[in-house]
Amino acid sequence: MSTPILRVEDLVVRFGGRSGGKDVIDHVSFDIFPGETLSLVGESGSGKTTIGRAILGLAPVTGGTITFRNQTISNIPRSARRKIARDIQVVFQDPYSSLNPAMTVEDILVEPIAAAGASGGRQRVRQLLDAVGLPSDAGTRYAREFSGGQRQRIAIARALALEPSVIICDEPTSALDVTTQATVLMLLKDIQERTGVAYLFISHDLGVVHEMSDRIAVLLRGQIIEIGTAHDVTTAPRHAYTRRLQMAAPIADPVRQRERRERRLAALSAGEA
Amino acid sequence: MTASAPLPTTIEVSSSDAPRRRSTMRRLLRIPTAVLCIAFLLFIVFFGLSAPWLAPVGPNVADVNAINAQPFGAHILGTDQNGRDILSRLMWGTQETLLACVIILVVSVVIGVTSGLIAGYYRGKFESVSDFFSDVIIAMPGVVLLIALYTLTGPNIPIAMAVFGVIVSPSFFRLVRGIVVGVRGELYVDAAKVVGLSDLRIVSRHVLWAVRGPVIISCAFILAAGIGIEAGIDFLGLGNPTQPSWGTVLQQSFNNIYNNPVSVVWPALLISLTVLALVLLGNVLTDVLAASTRIKAPSRSRLRSIRARYSDTEPTGGEAPLPPGQDVRLAIRGLRIAYPNASGVTEVVHGVDLDVRKGEIHGLVGESGSGKSQIAFSTLGILPREAVILGGHVVLDGEDLLADDAAMRAARGRRIAYVPQEPMSNLDPSFTIGSQLMRGLRSVKRMPRHEAKAHLLALLTRVGIADAERVFRSYPHEISGGMAQRVLICGAVAADPDVIIADEPTTALDVTVQAEALELLRGLRDERGLAMILVTHNLGVVADICDTVSVMKDGRIVEHQDVDTLFQNPREEYTQQLLASSRSVEIEEAA
Numbered sequence: 001m002s003t004p005i006l007r008v009e010d011l012v013v014r015f016g017g018r019s020g021g022k023d024v025i026d027h028v029s030f031d032i033f034p035g036e037t038l039s040l041v042g043e044s045g046s047g048k049t050t051i052g053r054a055i056l057g058l059a060p061v062t063g064g065t066i067t068f069r070n071q072t073i074s075n076i077p078r079s080a081r082r083k084i085a086r087d088i089q090v091v092f093q094d095p096y097s098s099l100n101p102a103m104t105v106e107d108i109l110v111e112p113i114a115a116a117g118a119s120g121g122r123q124r125v126r127q128l129l130d131a132v133g134l135p136s137d138a139g140t141r142y143a144r145e146f147s148g149g150q151r152q153r154i155a156i157a158r159a160l161a162l163e164p165s166v167i168i169c170d171e172p173t174s175a176l177d178v179t180t181q182a183t184v185l186m187l188l189k190d191i192q193e194r195t196g197v198a199y200l201f202i203s204h205d206l207g208v209v210h211e212m213s214d215r216i217a218v219l220l221r222g223q224i225i226e227i228g229t230a231h232d233v234t235t236a237p238r239h240a241y242t243r244r245l246q247m248a249a250p251i252a253d254p255v256r257q258r259e260r261r262e263r264r265l266a267a268l269s270a271g272e273a
Numbered sequence: 274m275t276a277s278a279p280l281p282t283t284i285e286v287s288s289s290d291a292p293r294r295r296s297t298m299r300r301l302l303r304i305p306t307a308v309l310c311i312a313f314l315l316f317i318v319f320f321g322l323s324a325p326w327l328a329p330v331g332p333n334v335a336d337v338n339a340i341n342a343q344p345f346g347a348h349i350l351g352t353d354q355n356g357r358d359i360l361s362r363l364m365w366g367t368q369e370t371l372l373a374c375v376i377i378l379v380v381s382v383v384i385g386v387t388s389g390l391i392a393g394y395y396r397g398k399f400e401s402v403s404d405f406f407s408d409v410i411i412a413m414p415g416v417v418l419l420i421a422l423y424t425l426t427g428p429n430i431p432i433a434m435a436v437f438g439v440i441v442s443p444s445f446f447r448l449v450r451g452i453v454v455g456v457r458g459e460l461y462v463d464a465a466k467v468v469g470l471s472d473l474r475i476v477s478r479h480v481l482w483a484v485r486g487p488v489i490i491s492c493a494f495i496l497a498a499g500i501g502i503e504a505g506i507d508f509l510g511l512g513n514p515t516q517p518s519w520g521t522v523l524q525q526s527f528n529n530i531y532n533n534p535v536s537v538v539w540p541a542l543l544i545s546l547t548v549l550a551l552v553l554l555g556n557v558l559t560d561v562l563a564a565s566t567r568i569k570a571p572s573r574s575r576l577r578s579i580r581a582r583y584s585d586t587e588p589t590g591g592e593a594p595l596p597p598g599q600d601v602r603l604a605i606r607g608l609r610i611a612y613p614n615a616s617g618v619t620e621v622v623h624g625v626d627l628d629v630r631k632g633e634i635h636g637l638v639g640e641s642g643s644g645k646s647q648i649a650f651s652t653l654g655i656l657p658r659e660a661v662i663l664g665g666h667v668v669l670d671g672e673d674l675l676a677d678d679a680a681m682r683a684a685r686g687r688r689i690a691y692v693p694q695e696p697m698s699n700l701d702p703s704f705t706i707g708s709q710l711m712r713g714l715r716s717v718k719r720m721p722r723h724e725a726k727a728h729l730l731a732l733l734t735r736v737g738i739a740d741a742e743r744v745f746r747s748y749p750h751e752i753s754g755g756m757a758q759r760v761l762i763c764g765a766v767a768a769d770p771d772v773i774i775a776d777e778p779t780t781a782l783d784v785t786v787q788a789e790a791l792e793l794l795r796g797l798r799d800e801r802g803l804a805m806i807l808v809t810h811n812l813g814v815v816a817d818i819c820d821t822v823s824v825m826k827d828g829r830i831v832e833h834q835d836v837d838t839l840f841q842n843p844r845e846e847y848t849q850q851l852l853a854s855s856r857s858v859e860i861e862e863a864a
Contacts, residue, residue: 017421027712043783043784043785043786044754044783051842053463056463056465056466056467057466058472059465078472081469082469082470082471083469085467088467089467089468090463090464090467092463092464094460097459097460097461098460098461098463098464099461099464100461100478100479100482103478111470111478112468112469112470115468115470115471115474149643155464158464158468161468162469164469177640177641177810178810178812178851178855179850179851180638181642181854182853183858204783204784205856207855207856208856210856211856222578244785245784245785247788248784248785248787248788249784250787250788250791250811250813250814250816251813251816252813252840252855253840254815254816254817254836255837255840257813257816261788261817264788265792
């Protein structure tokens with residue numbers, strides 16, 4: 001944990017061009033170290049997904065720099081970007097639209113390997129399917145034949161295909177059922193232990209984030225308002241917004257939830273007074 | 274609760290539910306019209322290509338002894354005024370027409386599809402420029418242009434057809450660009466970019482696939498138009514008179530119509546049938562490609578036979594089996610819902626019993642596919658059209674709503690109201706919030722406009738909307754998702770119902786907004802003594818607001834408890850597993 005593998009400095013992303021533009025990301029800086037999980041938490045519109053997309057080169061970087069292993073990767077041409085593809089991969093939120101319904105699982109998984117010019121793609125597919133807990137004969141079937149959780153496993157396998165050092169997980173479990181979510185989260189942790197990959201984990205769910213992360217950054221309107229170790233941020237939030245976020249999430253326990261609700265309402269009325 | 278029970282990491286993949294892969298071609302060949310059209314078009318191609326071998330004579334061989342010969346004699350289709358065999362001329366002419374078709378297609382597809390792909394994928398300047406050109410081309414009168422061209426090139430059908438190809442290319446351009454703009458936003462295209470695919474490969478692997486079907490359909494229509502135009506140009510006398518085509522044969526027969534009226538029939542028939550076959554084929558193709566997304570309600574007779582075979586009790590007829598309890602507002606008994614499939618039916622709800630009392634919020638919990646939404650929909654009579662209710666009763670204050678459509682209609686919106694999952698898609702973007710709320714309220718309750726408005730404004734304030742007047746005048750896109758859900762809750766309680774069915778009412782909301790929405794539902798319940806069925810997959814929401822809980826799995830209620838017992842003492846293994854999977858974290862310091 002000496003030098004960061006990915007460094008985001010003073011990132012600004014503006015949408016809407018020239019004068020009427022809006023800074024969706026407003027001077028955000030953070031580092032990700034090898035093998036760690038940094039989570040970005042925030043509500044819709046906080047810009048958490050946009051940060052991920054900016055790192056992936058899918059959103060325009062208006063200001064600031066993103067460096068990967070001391071090499072600038074923001075605003076570089078597509079051809080240069082493709083060389084970094086090996087190292088920074090993604091698992092999107094929606095496992096339905098992130099896999100081409102007309103392609104077989106094998107074609108989906110071979111694609112990145114072929115794009116990188118590596119050979120032996122077909123054998124690798126079996127290993128990948130095995131790594132994400134899918135049967136090895138799944139390759140011949142179409143992505144649309146699988147359930148949400150299974151599709152997300154395919155998406156994870158695709159992200160793993162090039163053995164990246166950073167994976168951006170953009171709400172990878174929020175479209176899934178709770179029991180499926182649990183298994184997918186376990187799979188992600190398991191993969192991290194095996195491969196030492198670093199995750200930028202984007203989520204709106206503090207409960208999920210607490211369990212997954214080493215460190216957590218809380219986003220509000222395009223700015224990081226609090227960053228710290230997972231334990232500190234979730235159990236002793238310093239910022240009032242984090243506290244609000246925390247208390248608004250209902251606990252799956254009626255007794256404790258009643259307490260939390262009362263505390264939340266008390267805090268709200270105290271805040272209003 | 275951060276417990277993580279040992280859950281299986283490997284999941285089995287069942288192969289039985291895999292939809293059968295059937296190619297479009299195979300599906301097409303099961304439709305008689307399509308087979309007929311394809312056979313006819315193949316025959317036309319053969320008819321033309323075989324001319325050198327099978328045509329009785331050459332296209333311009335005149336038999337002076339047989340001028341204007343009648344058909345079915347020595348000349349099968351008769352001869353024209355110069356004694357030329359019409360069948361032979363049509364066969365040779367088909368070659369000319371086929372050539373014209375190929376030219377039109379190649380030119381228009383190459384120009385239209387390529388520019389559409391580039392414009393749709395890269396957008397920017399190229400899109401604006403090509404858009405301008407396509408507008409200009411569309412604005413030009415095609416046939417007039419082709420006639421003008423004649424003065425430059427003389428009778429030259431290939432060039433005329435190439436120009437016609439350019440003239441129709443905007444239809445491909447617009448079609449392709451529109452589709453590509455949609456596909457470009459798909460996450461799988463983003464994923465391909467991240468994985469390092471070049472643009473060329475992304476377009477050829479991911480984008481072209483989506484464009485293929487519509488382009489093929491469009492080809493059929495363009496060809497039909499092309500054959501018409503080609504014949505028309507020839508008919509106007511702008512074609513090459515030394516080379517027969519369908520149009521020239523038609524023109525010459527037409528000029529000779531008083532001497533040999535029958536001879537007009539053959540070229541006219543050939544042109545009409547070919548155009549007809551192409552248009553029909555295009556229509557069938559459209560249907561086949563759209564068929565997978567279209568939902569068909571089972572026919573009455575199918576419905577009757579399904580019910581006869583699978584249901585234990587007729588849902589219609591017979592009195593409700595349960596006398597209404599003192600405060601049971603809504604009771605569901607033995608509800609069975611199924612969907613017809615190829616071999617019979619798939620039952621998704623297998624006999625569910627459920628009671629909701631006055632002032633009770635009943636949580637219906639389960640994972641996707643467990644049938645919880647199906648139950649919610651059936652209590653409102655808004656199941657998808659292809660669903661079949663095999664049996665059971667939905668009893669509202671002693672009246673079986675499933676047995677009586679009129680009673681269901683009378684209850685819906687008045688006594689049972691609905692709060693949907695997606696607030697934004699449940700508001701019509703083209704009307705103001707106010708007009709939508711007014712229409713909803715006044716369709717179920719007779720009251721004067723000003724009274725209805727005052728009532729709604731008071732309710733909007735009640736559901737926590739500070740500036741009710743302004744929201745009343747706003748359009749849905751002008752308010753936030755949380756606000757939209759408040760508006761829908763307001764709409765649901767406006768007619769003062771007894772029962773509210775809320776289907777994942779907070780799933781689309783942020784946690785802070787969710788907490789407020791739950792607080793609102795709780796408040797309304799307390800004020801009005803509402804009975805509520807709350808469908809959700811979020812156990813936190815259940816713990817927060819529900820009084821009783823039914824846990825659903827595979828179309829059955831596996832456990833039914835009051836909320837405290839369920840969370841403290843879950844009986845079923847499945848419930849325990851659900852509880853173990855949910856995650857949350859506590860602030861540690863003292864309150």
